[in-house]
Amino acid sequence: MDLISVSESNSTTTLRFEQPERRNALSVVMLEALIDGLDRIARDDRGSILRLEGAGSAFCAGIDLDAGRENPDVLQRLLELLSKSMQLIRAMPRVVIAQVQGAAIAGGCALLSACDFTCGEPGTKVGYPVTRVGLSAAVSVPTLTGSIDSSSIRSLLLEGSVIDAFDARRIGILTHLADSVDALPRMVDDLCGRLSRNEPTAMLRTKAWLNELDGTTEATFHESALVRSVASGRTDEAMAMLKQNWAGKEPKR
Amino acid sequence: MTGGLVEVRVEDEVGRLIMNRPEARNALSLEMIESLHDSIDQIRNDRSIRVVVMEGAGRAFCAGMDLKGVMDDPEKMGDMLRTLARVTLEIRSISVPTIARVQGAAIGGGCGLSGVCDFVVSHPEVKIGYPEISLGICPAVVATWLMLRIGAGNARTALLTGGLLPAEQAFDLGLIDRLVPEAELDDEIQGLVRKISAGGPQAIMTTKKWLNELDGAEIEAQVLKGAELSAEVIRGPEAQERLRKVFAK
Numbered sequence: 001m002d003l004i005s006v007s008e009s010n011s012t013t014t015l016r017f018e019q020p021e022r023r024n025a026l027s028v029v030m031l032e033a034l035i036d037g038l039d040r041i042a043r044d045d046r047g048s049i050l051r052l053e054g055a056g057s058a059f060c061a062g063i064d065l066d067a068g069r070e071n072p073d074v075l076q077r078l079l080e081l082l083s084k085s086m087q088l089i090r091a092m093p094r095v096v097i098a099q100v101q102g103a104a105i106a107g108g109c110a111l112l113s114a115c116d117f118t119c120g121e122p123g124t125k126v127g128y129p130v131t132r133v134g135l136s137a138a139v140s141v142p143t144l145t146g147s148i149d150s151s152s153i154r155s156l157l158l159e160g161s162v163i164d165a166f167d168a169r170r171i172g173i174l175t176h177l178a179d180s181v182d183a184l185p186r187m188v189d190d191l192c193g194r195l196s197r198n199e200p201t202a203m204l205r206t207k208a209w210l211n212e213l214d215g216t217t218e219a220t221f222h223e224s225a226l227v228r229s230v231a232s233g234r235t236d237e238a239m240a241m242l243k244q245n246w247a248g249k250e251p252k253r
Numbered sequence: 254m255t256g257g258l259v260e261v262r263v264e265d266e267v268g269r270l271i272m273n274r275p276e277a278r279n280a281l282s283l284e285m286i287e288s289l290h291d292s293i294d295q296i297r298n299d300r301s302i303r304v305v306v307m308e309g310a311g312r313a314f315c316a317g318m319d320l321k322g323v324m325d326d327p328e329k330m331g332d333m334l335r336t337l338a339r340v341t342l343e344i345r346s347i348s349v350p351t352i353a354r355v356q357g358a359a360i361g362g363g364c365g366l367s368g369v370c371d372f373v374v375s376h377p378e379v380k381i382g383y384p385e386i387s388l389g390i391c392p393a394v395v396a397t398w399l400m401l402r403i404g405a406g407n408a409r410t411a412l413l414t415g416g417l418l419p420a421e422q423a424f425d426l427g428l429i430d431r432l433v434p435e436a437e438l439d440d441e442i443q444g445l446v447r448k449i450s451a452g453g454p455q456a457i458m459t460t461k462k463w464l465n466e467l468d469g470a471e472i473e474a475q476v477l478k479g480a481e482l483s484a485e486v487i488r489g490p491e492a493q494e495r496l497r498k499v500f501a502k
Contacts, residue, residue: 195413199388199495206413209396
């Protein structure tokens with residue numbers, strides 16, 4: 001089974017994470033597959049909408065920290081690929097909608113922050129609990145600044161907690177909230193249908209203009225944020241906390 | 254000045270800037286936008302004014318850009334967008350607080366005008382929002398102001414979705430600051446004017462000037478660049494075809 005799947009329907013392309021047994025955690029190969037898929041979609045000018053989904057009970061449980069057990073350098077690679085993925089989503093010449101059932105945690109939440117629309121359900125949980133393992137979620141800041149206000153960013157990143165769907169909707173990290181998990185795909189279908197009736201050139205030029213105004217596609221902003229997250233992962237504090245975290249779990253095979 | 258496309262009335266230190274094209278729901282023709290420019294100049298030169306109330310005669314505040322009248326002249330559409338962009342900058346630069354009295358409708362460019370004011374007072378039945386992209390138009394002029402008013406994330410959702418917003422949602426987003434029954438609009442605005450006028454004029458003007466500075470040094474360049482972008486998109490074949498279909502109905 002491929003790690004991601006890509007399908008087309010009318011003006012909408014759907015990119016889906018296909019590792020439900022790992023709650024679509026972002027490994028190096030998963031992120032590489034995501035970047036490859038995003039690159040191909042960005043070059044295809046036949047559609048105006050991209051829908052991001054995760055198979056199974058969770059949209060995405062975040063970056064696969066277990067991969068750093070044997071080689072801590074993998075963490076840097078994961079963060080670099082995550083940053084690249086976020087930049088590709090934000091700059092995507094399509095309107096990007098995330099369909100978020102269950103968890104969108106840490107790296108999963110970072111991907112959400114780069115989307116134009118984020119649709120959740122009452123069981124959706126988002127947040128950045130990475131400070132608990134000594135890491136900084138700074139890498140997510142450039143796109144978060146284009147989604148939610150400054151005090152909410154501080155609260156999310158410094159407290160390191162996970163918030164429920166209702167709080168996520170209140171602060172705007174979710175733009176839409178379905179009544180139930182079963183109603184979520186229909187809500188996203190309806191949004192795709194509505195957006196597909198907009199004139200594509202006007203819509204995509206507007207997206208590009210909004211990106212320019214909010215600065216969320218500035219490469220230097222992303223590079224600076226990435227440097228900070230990578231540096232946090234190299235500290236003795238992070239290594240000690242990560243080891244403690246790994247010691248509490250059996251390695252996943 | 255009375256009887257023109259835009260009227261200015263000054264009473265009790267309140268300057269009223271009245272769009273006066275009720276038969277067209279105060280849709281913004283090039284002539285009307287130019288009249289707004291002249292009238293704002295008049296308001297800015299009157300040192301007796303402590304508060305400005307921007308309003309529309311008749312049933313609607315402003316139904317948006319009057320593109321039907323220039324359907325065969327895309328260059329003139331561009332001129333309208335550029336002039337509108339300048340007018341939004343001029344409204345923002347009025348040294349005293351500005352209040353938009355929004356009844357009936359504030360659509361597209363009309364919503365752009367209300368959104369650049371310091372306060373927006375409206376009622377639950379109002380038709381408000383940015384339907385531009387469904388018409389093939391890029392709302393780049395208003396995007397800059399909307400982002401400042403309601404934040405980048407909310408502006409993205411509102412502009413990329415297009416269409417109108419329920420008044421309650423517009424209120425929750427911050428597109429409307431005070432939502433009262435239509436019959437109470439004038440009382441609400443009078444109360445707001447009294448409250449503002451009770452403050453020290455210098456303190457208020459200094460505060461507004463500082464808030465305008467916080468909009469950013471690039472604001473003028475951004476708004477004008479937005480106008481060029483909007484003008485470019487509206488000249489394009491997709492927008493022209495979509496507009497012809499809409500106006501043929």
